[in-house]
Amino acid sequence: MAENRKVVEPHGCIVCGRVYNMLVVYSPEGKLVDCTVTDAGGHRVPDPDRPLVACDRHTESQVETALARHYPGRLQKEDEEE
Numbered sequence: 001m002a003e004n005r006k007v008v009e010p011h012g013c014i015v016c017g018r019v020y021n022m023l024v025v026y027s028p029e030g031k032l033v034d035c036t037v038t039d040a041g042g043h044r045v046p047d048p049d050r051p052l053v054a055c056d057r058h059t060e061s062q063v064e065t066a067l068a069r070h071y072p073g074r075l076q077k078e079d080e081e082e
Helices: 060-070 075-080
Strands: 006-011 019-026 032-037 044-047 052-055
Touching: 032 044, 052 060, 052 075
Parallel strands: none
Antiparallel strands: 006 019, 019 032, 044 052
């Protein structure tokens, strides 16, 4: 049985680009299992397909706007699944 792979990766804030380290867990097939931000001042932005981070200082509205800009169609896809 193959083990999950744990990697520390740098990821930029979805809003401003400030870099944070994230501990990311991938399944043996390469799919994202879970992740967490290991640096102070940032938090995980939930996404089932990719590890995303945002600075704590950004509002939820700013994060949603950045997500819509970087990943068009993402919100509509989530609405269809509900």
